[in-house]
Amino acid sequence: MIRRITFLAIGGTAAALTSGCDLGPKDSVQTGYRGAGLAQIVDRGKVAAASVIPPAPYPLPPDTGPRASETYQNVQVLGGLSTERFNHLMAEMNQWVAPPEAGCNYCHNPENMASDEKYTKVVARRMLQMTQTINSTWASHVKATKVTCYTCHRGKPVPDYKWALADGTPNPRSILGNKRGQNTPDPNVGYASLPSDPFAAYFAGKANIRVASDKALPSPDHVVSVKDAEKSYGLMMHVSSALGVNCTYCHNSQSFRAWNLSRGQRATAYYGIRMVRQANDEYITPLASVFPANRKGPHGDPYKINCTTCHQGINKPLGGKSMIDQAPVLAGPLVRPAPTEAGPAGSNAVLDALANPGAMTGKNEPAPTPARQ
Numbered sequence: 259m260i261r262r263i264t265f266l267a268i269g270g271t272a273a274a275l276t277s278g279c280d281l282g283p284k285d286s287v288q289t290g291y292r293g294a295g296l297a298q299i300v301d302r303g304k305v306a307a308a309s310v311i312p313p314a315p316y317p318l319p320p321d322t323g324p325r326a327s328e329t330y331q332n333v334q335v336l337g338g339l340s341t342e343r344f345n346h347l348m349a350e351m352n353q354w355v356a357p358p359e360a361g362c363n364y365c366h367n368p369e370n371m372a373s374d375e376k377y378t379k380v381v382a383r384r385m386l387q388m389t390q391t392i393n394s395t396w397a398s399h400v401k402a403t404k405v406t407c408y409t410c411h412r413g414k415p416v417p418d419y420k421w422a423l424a425d426g427t428p429n430p431r432s433i434l435g436n437k438r439g440q441n442t443p444d445p446n447v448g449y450a451s452l453p454s455d456p457f458a459a460y461f462a463g464k465a466n467i468r469v470a471s472d473k474a475l476p477s478p479d480h481v482v483s484v485k486d487a488e489k490s491y492g493l494m495m496h497v498s499s500a501l502g503v504n505c506t507y508c509h510n511s512q513s514f515r516a517w518n519l520s521r522g523q524r525a526t527a528y529y530g531i532r533m534v535r536q537a538n539d540e541y542i543t544p545l546a547s548v549f550p551a552n553r554k555g556p557h558g559d560p561y562k563i564n565c566t567t568c569h570q571g572i573n574k575p576l577g578g579k580s581m582i583d584q585a586p587v588l589a590g591p592l593v594r595p596a597p598t599e600a601g602p603a604g605s606n607a608v609l610d611a612l613a614n615p616g617a618m619t620g621k622n623e624p625a626p627t628p629a630r631q
């Protein structure tokens with residue numbers, strides 16, 4: 259249900275109510291039962307501004323005629339594409355990633371287009387594979403909308419939103435002055451006093467996000483510390499601000515842990531976390547030796563992906579607009595869905611968990627009482 263709220267500046271006329279008001283109209287979107295406080299306030303202007311997609315450089319040609327592998331010398335990923343479509347994709351990559359003043363030469367030596375001498379071309383080839391993997395393996399997250407280079411790059415060589423390993427505590431063994439990354443307001447965690455770098459542990463590492471217990475004291479099957487919980491909450495602040503939503507967009511605050519009380523969006527987010535880990539670990543981190551020093555963080559690792567890289571403050575990147583029809587090859591080959599760590603390949607951990615909430619936490623708990631309706 260969508261209700262329209264119009265904020266009025268100072269003593270406006272009826273016309274100012276509907277147009278020209280700086281604060282802009284907001285939609286209040288109810289996402290749960292009435293009276294349960296499950297509502298999201300959406301700034302229509304912000305969504306509209308973040309949803310602009312560029313027009314295709316020219317209409318997509320048919321996938322007929324000689325293959326790129328027959329026409330060109332060094333085509334390792336896109337060889338099966340028709341030469342016409344290959345050229346079209348190059349024009350798109352030019353528009354989506356390369357700075358306008360450099361154009362094709364951002365990735366190519368114009369004297370020898372087949373040469374891999376520019377690191378940007380080597381990176382772009384891996385990015386092609388990464389995008390195909392995201393679109394084909396992680397349909398559980400990107401659905402039919404899928405992503406292109408533009409979802410992250412928005413016409414720039416380096417995406418606006420990214421992360422690299424942050425400087426740790428200078429003197430980690432000392433109690434004195436060791437803030438453990440806390441109490442330094444940081445946009446990563448929505449300016450909360452939580453540990454400000456949730457990324458290394460959860461988006462490169464595979465640290466456990468789950469912290470809730472059914473027992474009051476630590477037990478052999480629950481060894482999560484308060485520090486782990488603070489870090490996990492830091493990640494949740496990132497997730498919320500990346501999507502421009504609050505916690506109840508995914509959770510029912512009656513129990514943050516229970517999957518059967520959560521919204522479907524939480525399952526989408528669950529897969530998103532695994533998708534981000536795979537993109538970082540298998541595609542971007544291994545490019546460390548390819549990127550020059552000025553493209554790496556203070557610890558020499560390349561800049562990686564988090565939820566904001568694609569979402570940029572809205573629940574669906576680019577307002578849910580799909581660009582995949584302009585570059586169908588980026589949808590990648592059809593493959594089996596990615597396995598989750600909670601089960602073997604092909605099993606659906608989230609659906610399993612809905613039937614048995616204990617399944618996802620690995621703890622044998624009785625099913626929680628369903629929410630009263």
Ligand code: HEC
Pocket residue numbers: 329330331332333334335336337348349351352355356361362363364365366371372373378379380382383
């Ligand atoms: C963001 C980097 C990037 C930009 C910008 C780019 N290309 Fe490419 N280009 C590549 C990559 C990567 C390959 C290899 C693809 C593969 O291995 O499947 C390639 C391959 C080619 C080839 C095949 C060369 C051969 O013989 O092997 C041609 C031709 C080409 N690009 C033309 C262009 C043109 C024309 C433009 C500008 C409109 C352009 N490219 C812009 C990354 C780029």
Ligand code: HEC
Pocket residue numbers: 351355378379381382385386389405406407408409410411415416417420537549553554559560561562563567568
């Ligand atoms: C999920 C997000 C994402 C997608 C999708 C994506 N990239 Fe990237 N790309 C990144 C990030 C993050 C970096 C920055 C790495 C760094 O600078 O250390 C990057 C860097 C690059 C660079 C190096 C730029 C430079 O100046 O150093 C090139 C070239 C590139 N990407 C090409 C592409 C192409 C072509 C596509 C589409 C086939 C694509 N990317 C899709 C996230 C993405």
Ligand code: HEC
Pocket residue numbers: 467468469470471490491494495497498501503504505506507508509514515516523524525527528531619
């Ligand atoms: C976009 C969806 C989304 C939003 C918004 C979100 N979360 Fe989460 N949350 C998740 C997912 C997915 C998990 C489970 C991650 C996993 O199991 O690996 C989770 C797990 C948790 C857990 C751990 C539950 C357990 O089993 O121990 C807590 C606590 C939590 N979130 C709190 C919050 C708080 C507080 C907020 C708001 C600041 C928030 N979440 C916002 C998706 C979300």
Ligand code: HEC
Pocket residue numbers: 392399400401402403404405409497501523524526527528530531532534563564565566567568569573574575578
């Ligand atoms: C590679 C780009 C990309 C990245 C990175 C990404 N997402 Fe998404 N996400 C998408 C796309 C595309 C959709 C839209 C799918 C659709 O049309 O339903 C989406 C949809 C969602 C939705 C469903 C929204 C709704 O209203 O139904 C949630 C929740 C979500 N993402 C959470 C996350 C979280 C949490 C992260 C970080 C762990 C993340 N995403 C990282 C591309 C991305």
